[in-house]
Amino acid sequence: MFNEIALKIEEHLAKGSNFAIAQVIDRIAPSSGKVGDKALVLDTGELIGWIGGGCVRGIVIKEALDVIKSKRYRRVRISPEGGTRETANYKEYVMSCQSKGTLEVMIEPVIPQPELIIVGKSNIARKLSLLAAAADFKVSVLASDADVQMFPTAYEVKDVVDFRSFKSVANTYIIVTTQGEDDELSVRKALQTAVKYVGFVASAKKAEDIKAYLADQGISAKRIAQLRSPVGLDINAKLASEVAISILAEVIDHFRNGNAADTMPVHTKDKVSEDLFTPAEDKFAEDYYINPVCNVPVSKKNPKHIVEFQGEQVYFCCDGCKVSFENDPSKYVKTE
Template identity: 65%
Template sequence: MFSELAIKLQEYLEQGLNLAVAQVIDREAPCSSKVTDKAIILETGELVGWIGGGCVRGIVIKEALEVIKTKRYRKVRISPEGGESSTNNFKNYIMSCQSGGTVEVIIEPVFPLPEIIVVGKSNIARKLAILAASADFKVTAMAKDADQHIFPLAAVVSDHVDFSGIHNFNNTYIVVATQGEDDEENVFKALSTSADYVGYVSSKKKSKQIKGYLAGKDLSSERIALLKSPVGFDINAKLAGEVAISILAEIVKDFRTEQTEDTSCCGSSKEQKEQVKKAVESNDKFSEEYYINPVCGVPVSKKSPKHVIEYQGESVYFCCDGCKVSFEKNPAQYMKG
């Protein structure tokens, strides 16, 4: 099982997919999980491997999606007594399965190597490509007449700017350093992708001009506002290498920064519930087996729920007594949409 998961893990990382790895670190009988059982959980909610069935599987999937989002590991304990204690790195859940038992799982985020796409062949672009490659980033260089001599450490070099062949922008950072060569067109192309980070090397005056140009294009104001320009930390940089250092430092900080979460009932924010629901609905097999508890957002196995309530012709499944009680107080609040 371990070798099979290792092969799958490598395949997913080569595809540029973000994922989480879960491992059972402790258990008390009776339960189907065994210590060292492992599984890979994708952003789609798909689980490959084994860490237990029923409520354990649903809870681990839910928490794994949050681990991927926050980039923060988490330890989960599922037991009959449950509990209220929880921190950013620990969650307590009630074991709602009839089999009982206790399971402790550690869930860790795993990401492919981040990629920097450098657009342009200016001195700053060349220096940034060298520094990024030295910092173990995958580097793609795009510029008119660009070649491997100009970007010797880049993994991919394109002699034109075209993002259409890139289908996954997970952990991808685009920096436009054309510095006067088709700036407007290249920034527009970069922002037209789904990359979360797009930076543009420019002065404050040029940055204002480019945003005015973008306002007349088919881009939302929210997307334009995400453009980082001027890009990089203000370190009073003067030389091209110093500017490149400031840009790379900003990118490293962004990649390594853990995201925070705003949780409510059972440790689930509204955003997280929607994230889990979307993941379940996109996976037919998972959708048939699980129902999203409308109160806490935990995927509940339809075969072994703690409670089932009929509401307006629909069976609503719950993982614990607390969720059932909260739902009964105001079902309409939880069943919106």
């Protein structure tokens, strides 16, 4: 099992994916999870490995997803007596499984360095590429007639603005700094991905003109409002290098404050291509059901119990939750 997890860690690090590692660090028998057991939790909610079954599995998935979002480790204690203690790094849950054992799990985030996609070959683009690479960003540049001589520190340089080769949305930032060269088309293409952070280097007047164009092109008002333009922290920048510093500083601030793991939902009205950065939340909602008793995710593919209620299937992680629900369904869901 350890070798499988190690291989999965390498695989998802290579993809630039966000994930969490959960490990059992304390145990009071009986419990199926043992000290040293560990698992990988992906941002889709998929768990690879073993830390225990039933409610433990669902709780760990729920907390791991929050750990990935916040980029902070968390200790989780699951016991029959439960508890109310909760901090940014610690939380207690009731063990609703009939085994009535106790587990404590350490969950740590693994967040690769962010990827910066720069659109354009302006002087600001070149300075930003240098600075971002020095800050350990994976930098890709998309611009007509661009080459590695212009961007010697970039990971990848392409001479066409095409986002289809980028497979991950996690920690991805797009900065459009075309400065008059296909501005409208470049910004529209960037917004048609599910990347949460899209910045456009322009004056306030130019930004308003671009937003009007985007509205005419059928981009939703909600998505247009998320375009950051003018982009960068206000440091009274004048030189291209100073503007690049202000942009990179804003990106780092956004990333370190725990926002980058969030992805934009794909807006159908925006004609977003299905293969461009599909958000992980969509897959999680499709594969998992929130147990109404303990409010933790249950895999629809492998639940402990399924109960038919008011024409719908209700999924449970353990015997205890099923029994509690059947004793008084109205306590957990609205009855007709």
